[in-house]
Structures are given as C-alpha cells and as structure tokens.
Amino acid sequence: MRTVEWNDGRVKMIDQRALPWELTFQEYDTYQAVADAITTMVVRGAPAIGAAAAFGMALAAQQSSASSVSALQAELVEAVETLNAARPTAVNLMWATTKLHAVATDPQYDTIEAIQTAMLDIAQTIADEDVETNMLMGGHGSQLIKDGDTVLHHCNTGALATVDYGTALGVIRAAHEDGKKFHVLLNETRPRMQGGRLSAWELDRLGISYDVIPDSAAGYYMRNGEINICFVGADRVAANGDTANKIGTYTMAVLAKEHWLPFYVVAPTSTIDLNTITGADIEIEQRSPDEVRKPYDQALIPDHFPVRNPAFDITPAAYITGIVTQHGLIRAPYMDNIRKIMEGYAHTITNQSDS
Numbered sequence: 580m581r582t583v584e585w586n587d588g589r590v591k592m593i594d595q596r597a598l599p600w601e602l603t604f605q606e607y608d609t610y611q612a613v614a615d616a617i618t619t620m621v622v623r624g625a626p627a628i629g630a631a632a633a634f635g636m637a638l639a640a641q642q643s644s645a646s647s648v649s650a651l652q653a654e655l656v657e658a659v660e661t662l663n664a665a666r667p668t669a670v671n672l673m674w675a676t677t678k679l680h681a682v683a684t685d686p687q688y689d690t691i692e693a694i695q696t697a698m699l700d701i702a703q704t705i706a707d708e709d710v711e712t713n714m715l716m717g718g719h720g721s722q723l724i725k726d727g728d729t730v731l732h733h734c735n736t737g738a739l740a741t742v743d744y745g746t747a748l749g750v751i752r753a754a755h756e757d758g759k760k761f762h763v764l765l766n767e768t769r770p771r772m773q774g775g776r777l778s779a780w781e782l783d784r785l786g787i788s789y790d791v792i793p794d795s796a797a798g799y800y801m802r803n804g805e806i807n808i809c810f811v812g813a814d815r816v817a818a819n820g821d822t823a824n825k826i827g828t829y830t831m832a833v834l835a836k837e838h839w840l841p842f843y844v845v846a847p848t849s850t851i852d853l854n855t856i857t858g859a860d861i862e863i864e865q866r867s868p869d870e871v872r873k874p875y876d877q878a879l880i881p882d883h884f885p886v887r888n889p890a891f892d893i894t895p896a897a898y899i900t901g902i903v904t905q906h907g908l909i910r911a912p913y914m915d916n917i918r919k920i921m922e923g924y925a926h927t928i929t930n931q932s933d934s
Contacts, residue, residue: 581743583631590634592622599780610639610658617665624740625814625850626709629671632662633702636679640695651691655683668823668864668891670815670852706742712847713744715905720750720845721757728761728807734768734825735777736812747810747845755787763789770871794827801838809835813846820896820913821858826889832898841900848904858893866890
C-alpha cells in the first residue's frame with residue numbers, strides 16, 4: 580500500500596487527514612487538484628510531497644490539450660509554479676518539479692506523446708526509488724539503535740510521509756525487523772498531531788512498542804534518563820547541515836544536547852539543497868491560525884484570539900549528531916562531508932562520537 584501512486588490516469592493518495600480513524604483514498608485528475616491536496620495535507624512528508632508533485636507534473640502533461648510541443652512546455656511552466664507554491668519549505672517538491680520539467684525541455688523528446696510518456700516514466704521512477712532509498716536508510720540507521728533503548732521521535736516520518744517504508748520512522752521499523760527490542764516515545768506534534776495520529780497508527784500496525792507523549796514532556800523524560808536516542812526527518816537540509824523540519828524539532832535538539840543524547844536526522848539526498856547555504860535562507864511556511872484555534876474543527880480557543888502557526892523550524896547543524904542518508908551516515912564537518920556525499924562518495928563518515 581503506497582501513500583501516493585499513479586492509478587489509471589489519476590494520482591491516488593491516502594487521505595492522511597482521516598487517519599487514524601479511517602483509511603480512505605482520494606484520486607485527482609488535474610495538477611491543480613494535486614497542488615491543493617499538498618497544501619491541505621491530504622499528502623504530507625517531504626518525500627511523499629515530492630512523489631505527488633512528480634505525478635502532478637506527469638498529470639499536467641497527460642491532461643494537456645496543447646497542439647504543439649512549445650504550447651505544452653508553456654503549460655508545464657504554469658504547473659511547476661502552481662505545484663511549487665503548494666508548500667514552499669519542502670525541497671523535495673521543487674526537486675521533483677524541476678526534474679520533470681527538464682524532461683519536457685529535453686530535445687530528445689520532440690513530440691507531445693514522447694514528452695508525456697517520458698514524464699510519467701520519470702515520475703514512476705521517483706516513486707519507486709523513494710522506497711528503495713528509504714530501505715537503505717533504514718538499514719544504516721538501524722545500527723544506531725541498541726536493545727533496550729527508548730527512542731524519541733517527532734512528527735511522522737514513516738510510510739505515510741514517503742511513498743512507502745519511511746525515513747526516521749523507517750529506521751525504527753528496520754530496527755524492529757532486525758529483531759531489536761526497544762520502546763518509542765512519540766511526540767504528539769501539535770497542532771496537527773502527526774505523531775499522535777499518524778506515527779502511532781503506523782507503529783500500532785507494525786507491532787512496535789510505543790507511547791504518545793505531549794511535545795512539552797520530552798525534557799521531562801530526558802532528565803529522568805528515559806530516553807537514549809532521538810530520530811527526526813527533514814524537509815530541507817542546507818549545505819552547512821542546518822535542517823528544516825516540523826515545528827518543535829529545534830526544541831527537541833536543544834534538549835537532547837543539554838542531556839548529552841544523540842540526535843539524528845534521517846533524510847535522502849533529494850532533501851539536501853546545496854543551493855541553500857544555511858538554515859537562515861530557508862523559507863518557513865506559515866499556516867492557517869485555525870489549525871491552532873480549532874484543529875480538525877474542534878474549537879479550543881476563541882476565533883478572535885491572535886495566533887501564529889509556523890509549520891517548521893530550523894535546527895542548527897551544531898545540535899545534530901549525524902545525518903543518515905541512503906549512502907550512509909554523515910557527520911561534521913557538514914559543509915565538507917555533505918558535499919562529498921552529493922558528489923558521489925557513498926561512504927560512512929565517522930569522525931565524531933555519538934554524543
């Protein structure tokens with residue numbers, strides 16, 4: 580069961596807004612509808628958003644009524660802009676639309692039919708490779724978890740955040756499949772509760788021991804010695820190792836450093852953006868105040884109370900013990916070692932202790 584896939588000329592997605600109460604699917608037949616599904620978080624998680632955007636681009640080509648290659652190319656520019664605007668922080672989205680748009684402008688595809696076929700093939704490849712990449716990351720990250728550990732996790736980074744298997748939660752899944760015995764504490768991840776709703780739903784189905792905790796309780800458990808290691812995902816990793824992830828990640832990282840706990844980011848290389856030098860250059864998505872005032876239409880505070888709702892925060896590289904990629908574990912100095920990985924050096928860099 581994939582989070583997002585191509586289904587008979589439509590883009591099919593698990594509607595994550597309905598979980599954990601109901602497993603339902605939505606199908607979309609225009610790229611504008613795919614963009615709206617990304618914005619409204621029918622689909623979420625950087626890799627899943629990237630795959631959805633890729634299929635959205637393929638859909639734009641398939642549904643086009645253009646009578647010439649140049650007219651199709653012009654339409655696809657509009658599709659890129661619409662999809663990119665859906666959620667600006669996740670670099671996988673822009674990575675996918677750029678990759679698909681490059682197909683449309685490649686001279687080797689000189690007919691509309693050739694462009695349509697090639698774009699759908701590339702979108703499907705992106706989806707398939709995401710699953711393979713996640714399983715590789717799971718294998719690398721599993722080695723960091725020991726029997727008896729209690730693992731802290733933030734947001735949702737499992738199969739639902741990807742095409743399948745997961746990034747940081749994929750590491751936890753891989754450790755479980757390796758036969759390790761451990762426990763997971765899931766931050767509920769306010770205001771949309773991706774940890775309490777989605778990560779718990781996934782671990783429950785996998786038979787992995789877990790408890791949901793309030794986001795504000797993480798420090799309590801750290802100080803009590805009840806947490807051994809932390810794993811999070813990422814929506815963008817800057818060239819210097821600064822990381823954008825779900826709001827609250829920075830708080831977790833600061834607490835982990837204060838308590839001498841290893842703090843790992845798990846992200847494929849498609850999430851690394853060498854054009855973004857530091858986290859200060861990352862645009863932070865500001866979402867609707869109603870997600871805080873009345874999450875899932877459950878009123879908590881009056882409508883006239885002013886609210887701020889940033890979707891992400893930036894964790895400086897100094898707080899990150901290592902970044903798990905499909906090529907292995909990257910450690911500081913991140914500026915040098917990230918570039919080596921991105922240039923094709925698929926090896927594990929281990930020049931620091933885990934703490």
